[in-house]
Amino acid sequence: MPDPRFKVLTSASTSGPGDAGRTGSWRVERPVIDMSSCIPAKTGKHACHLCWLLCPDNVVSKEIEPAIDLEYCKGCGICAQECPVQAISMVPDADFLEGADSE
Amino acid sequence: MQSATEQIIQIRWHGRGGQGAITAAKVVAEAAFRSGYGGVVMAPTFGTERRGAPVTTSLKISHSKIYDLSPITTPDIVVVLDHMILHEVDVTAGLKPGGWIILNTPRPVEKHLFPGYRTAVADVTRLGVEAGLRKGIVNTGIIGALGRASGLIDIEALADNIAVEFAGRKPDANAMAARLVYDATLMFDNMGGSTDA
Amino acid sequence: MSNPIIESGNVAAAMAVQLARAEVIAAYPITPQTPVTEKLSELIAAGKMDAEYVAVESEHSAMAVCIGAASAGVRAFTATSSNGLLYMSEQLHWAAGARLPIVMCVVNRAIGAPWSVWNDHQDAISQRDTGWIQIFAKDHQEIVDMTLKAFRLAELVHIPVMVNYDGYYLSHTYMPFEPPDAEHVDAFLPAYTYKHALTPERPESLNTVTLPDARLDVDGIKRGGYMDIRHNLHEEMGKSIEVWEEIDQEFQALFGRGGHPVIDPYRCDDADVVIVAMGSMANQFRVVVDRLRQNDGLKVGILALQMYRPFPSAIIAEALQSARHVMVYEKGLSYGNQGALYGDIKSALYPYPARPRLHNFIAGLGGRAIPTESLYQTMKTACEQDLQTPSAQADAPQWIGLQL
Numbered sequence: 001m002p003d004p005r006f007k008v009l010t011s012a013s014t015s016g017p018g019d020a021g022r023t024g025s026w027r028v029e030r031p032v033i034d035m036s037s038c039i040p041a042k043t044g045k046h047a048c049h050l051c052w053l054l055c056p057d058n059v060v061s062k063e064i065e066p067a068i069d070l071e072y073c074k075g076c077g078i079c080a081q082e083c084p085v086q087a088i089s090m091v092p093d094a095d096f097l098e099g100a101d102s103e
Numbered sequence: 104m105q106s107a108t109e110q111i112i113q114i115r116w117h118g119r120g121g122q123g124a125i126t127a128a129k130v131v132a133e134a135a136f137r138s139g140y141g142g143v144v145m146a147p148t149f150g151t152e153r154r155g156a157p158v159t160t161s162l163k164i165s166h167s168k169i170y171d172l173s174p175i176t177t178p179d180i181v182v183v184l185d186h187m188i189l190h191e192v193d194v195t196a197g198l199k200p201g202g203w204i205i206l207n208t209p210r211p212v213e214k215h216l217f218p219g220y221r222t223a224v225a226d227v228t229r230l231g232v233e234a235g236l237r238k239g240i241v242n243t244g245i246i247g248a249l250g251r252a253s254g255l256i257d258i259e260a261l262a263d264n265i266a267v268e269f270a271g272r273k274p275d276a277n278a279m280a281a282r283l284v285y286d287a288t289l290m291f292d293n294m295g296g297s298t299d300a
Numbered sequence: 301m302s303n304p305i306i307e308s309g310n311v312a313a314a315m316a317v318q319l320a321r322a323e324v325i326a327a328y329p330i331t332p333q334t335p336v337t338e339k340l341s342e343l344i345a346a347g348k349m350d351a352e353y354v355a356v357e358s359e360h361s362a363m364a365v366c367i368g369a370a371s372a373g374v375r376a377f378t379a380t381s382s383n384g385l386l387y388m389s390e391q392l393h394w395a396a397g398a399r400l401p402i403v404m405c406v407v408n409r410a411i412g413a414p415w416s417v418w419n420d421h422q423d424a425i426s427q428r429d430t431g432w433i434q435i436f437a438k439d440h441q442e443i444v445d446m447t448l449k450a451f452r453l454a455e456l457v458h459i460p461v462m463v464n465y466d467g468y469y470l471s472h473t474y475m476p477f478e479p480p481d482a483e484h485v486d487a488f489l490p491a492y493t494y495k496h497a498l499t500p501e502r503p504e505s506l507n508t509v510t511l512p513d514a515r516l517d518v519d520g521i522k523r524g525g526y527m528d529i530r531h532n533l534h535e536e537m538g539k540s541i542e543v544w545e546e547i548d549q550e551f552q553a554l555f556g557r558g559g560h561p562v563i564d565p566y567r568c569d570d571a572d573v574v575i576v577a578m579g580s581m582a583n584q585f586r587v588v589v590d591r592l593r594q595n596d597g598l599k600v601g602i603l604a605l606q607m608y609r610p611f612p613s614a615i616i617a618e619a620l621q622s623a624r625h626v627m628v629y630e631k632g633l634s635y636g637n638q639g640a641l642y643g644d645i646k647s648a649l650y651p652y653p654a655r656p657r658l659h660n661f662i663a664g665l666g667g668r669a670i671p672t673e674s675l676y677q678t679m680k681t682a683c684e685q686d687l688q689t690p691s692a693q694a695d696a697p698q699w700i701g702l703q704l
């Protein structure tokens with residue numbers, strides 16, 4: 001073990017939302033899940049959860065209806081690419097902003 | 104005034120790659136160290152070594168620790184493992200006046216006169232076979248001639264260290280070769296004075 | 301106290317690594333380092349050493365394997381020389397930035413081109429800015445003792461350590477040394493645990509893309525950005541000098557040897573002229589110093605530098621305060637500028653009141669012989685000229701023993 005007088009700063013990170021900062025601000029497109037095709041949502045059973053497993057930022061929850069933490073979702077689209085039933089679509093974030101404006 | 108370098112006995116070994124000069128020098132280094140010389144440094148030729156090509160090995164012996172590791176340029180003694188090397192290399196290069204040339208040769212000592220130096224010869228190749236070694240093993244035998252001429256280390260100490268170094272490789276025959284050569288070594292002083300051998 | 305033995309410098313290094321109970325050895329053979337790796341692989345094959353020997357296809361991979369092993373909390377060792385060291389250069393920076401306590405012996409050899417298997421210090425000097433601690437041994441006893449101390453240092457400060465010793469002059473030369481006994485070594489060098497040892501229980505990503513700015517991690521703890529991490533490496537490298545001195549004291553208490561871990565001065569106390577050198581050449585200078593004092597009445601001393609990185613600026617500058625002339629002899633340089641060590645010493649002296657006149661000599665590149673006689677003559681001439689009519693500070697190095 002290091003001598004207690006030494007801090008030994010290294011770059012080590014435990015993966016989890018926010019480990020690389022407020023990554024939500026990087027997003028151009030956001031993933032939107034169609035719960036009518038999503039396997040766990042449709043069957044009411046814990047199954048699939050590939051989006052939870054493969055999201056590089058750990059921002060998808062492992063719930064019957066998977067939830068995405070948009071504060072940290074960087075919009076990479078891996079979840080949409082990997083979903084076996086194409087339940088996730090990538091939608092331009094701008095659409096949501098415009099929607100907010102028109103309300 | 105004596106400086107640190109002048110208290111070091113410098114021995115240069117001339118052999119051929121694969122002939123075992125390094126092992127011989129190491130045995131003498133061990134024997135010298137066990138006999139009370141606190142400083143021994145043995146260094147092979149720096150660089151690549153090719154089997155059969157002439158090579159040299161340096162051995163420095165001193166009563167105190169040796170700090171200068173530079174290769175020997177002015178030896179007190181040169182040991183020549185095979186007299187054919189005399190045709191290829193000037194073994195006397197840098198040899199101190201009155202220094203020893205220890206030579207393995209089948210020829211009589213009078214055939215190897217080096218003005219200004221002392222010579223010790225023995226037919227180490229033949230005596231090695233007599234001791235029970237394969238023909239051409241000369242590195243242990245010649246240690247006997249070095250011991251006899253230099254008087255630096257007792258022949259028993261040399262023979263003991265040969266036996267230790269050659270454990271599992273005919274230790275007794277190798278030690279015997281050194282003893283036989285010790286007894287057979289002929290010495291000649293060609294210092295320019297009387298030439299009586 | 302164990303009995304002294306006579307062996308080569310490379311075998312001395314391998315024995316130290318065996319005593320240190322290194323657990324992973326990954327190395328690629330290169331002259332003049334080869335006998336170290338051969339000896340270690342023999343020891344492992346014979347069951348005399350409980351370690352994994354990883355045969356790799358290059359020095360770059362050798363260091364990568366050591367990085368992996370050390371990251372998993374395993375004591376790792378490698379050795380190399382010359383172009384092999386340069387081939388691992390990228391991984392050297394990585395090992396230091398990752399704060400991995402790897403120990404490596406560098407058997408110093410010239411760098412090609414042109415190809416040379418002979419000794420100089422350019423390999424180590426060229427890697428002085430990698431963040432590795434660099435120490436230089438002068439004889440076989442120091443190779444053994446420094447290698448053991450290097451493991452202790454690396455594991456206390458979490459910075460990798462390079463133990464340098466001269467190719468051929470030390471690696472292939474035989475001399476007596478005392479191998480420390482295993483029991484005392486175990487007491488001196490306890491088992492190693494890495495701060496971030498990888499385990500499946502606590503998954504971590506190590507040294508991934510690290511942003512320029514500090515950040516809050518998942519637990520809300522502020523984590524340094526690249527610059528903070530590198531600043532910490534620099535600071536803690538500096539503090540390692542003190543730890544190296546403490547380790548030397550512990551070693552002395554157990555083994556009765558040591559006492560000059562950073563600089564090793566010989567007859568420097570009253571010296572008007574102090575020579576500074578590293579490695580075996582510093583020991584060779586002891587003979588020259590004795591002769592200059594005895595035959596010529598010149599008050600000369602030799603200061604051997606044992607630790608080159610971190611550079612012990614204050615220790616050196618203070619040791620040179622009463623000298624009038626400092627002669628820096630070295631086997632490596634910063635091409636187009638001056639001797640690397642010379643430049644370092646000059647900058648170390650800048651803040652000090654006494655700034656002795658400095659002289660730079662380059663010697664022994666690519667194995668060019670360094671006859672003791674020529675060291676004596678150059679020193680004698682330099683002393684006689686400069687002590688009478690001090691010449692202006694001239695930075696251009698003087699090359700010893702040129703033949704063209």
Ligand code: SF4
Binds near residue numbers: 049
């Ligand atoms: S990958 Fe697709 S189907 Fe699977 S849990 Fe995620 S959204 Fe549902």
Ligand code: SF4
Binds near residue numbers: 031068076080
């Ligand atoms: S797009 Fe999908 S995979 Fe990418 S960060 Fe967002 S949730 Fe994770």
